[in-house]
Amino acid sequence: MAVVTTRMFTHTGPRRGDVFHESSFAKQIAMVEAGAIGPKVMVGNLKSLRTYADVRDAVRAYYMLVTENPIAGEYYNIGGSYTCEVGDTLRTLLSFSTKKDGIEVVADPGRLRPVDADLQVPDCRKFKEHTGWEPQIPYEKTMEDLLNYWRGKIRAGVGAAQGSRQFLVR
Secondary structure (H helix, E strand, C coil): CCCCEEEECCEECCCCCCCCHHHHHHHHHHHHHCCCCCCEEEECCCCCEEEEEEHHHHHHHHHHHHHCCCCCCCEEEECCCEEEEHHHHHHHHHHCCCCHHHCEEEECHHHCCCCCCCEECCCCHHHHHHHCCCCCCCHHHHHHHHHHHHHHHHHCCCCCCCCCCCCCCC
């Protein structure tokens, strides 16, 4: 068996679970737009840095990992090329909202992690040199698609529950 190890950094997009910060934000915005909740987005630490990749680019990376001359025992970092603070991600999602001017951002201490990996910026040169992989889907498209995914779910009446841990910011 040829074993290759990867460390996939933050990847997101449509179908991302709402326990992750960007998906939680998108879901809350979609719920505000639909009138399912009041005009507030609950947040945790907005200062952490993340480097984002689209999940569709991540899947393509994994495919290339096993099809482009896999080398047993190798290890690779895989991640996107767009880095920003979590708060910038929220601002991007809000910029796509039909209710952007009326949504309040509220810090919720319950959403803060006891320990936060506040800097996640991968060095993916080794993987890119081996496979030729590059992210293809722009960050803004990823975030817009994520918000549209949650809009569709909320319109369909799916996923609107608000459990106490459902909106944990990760």
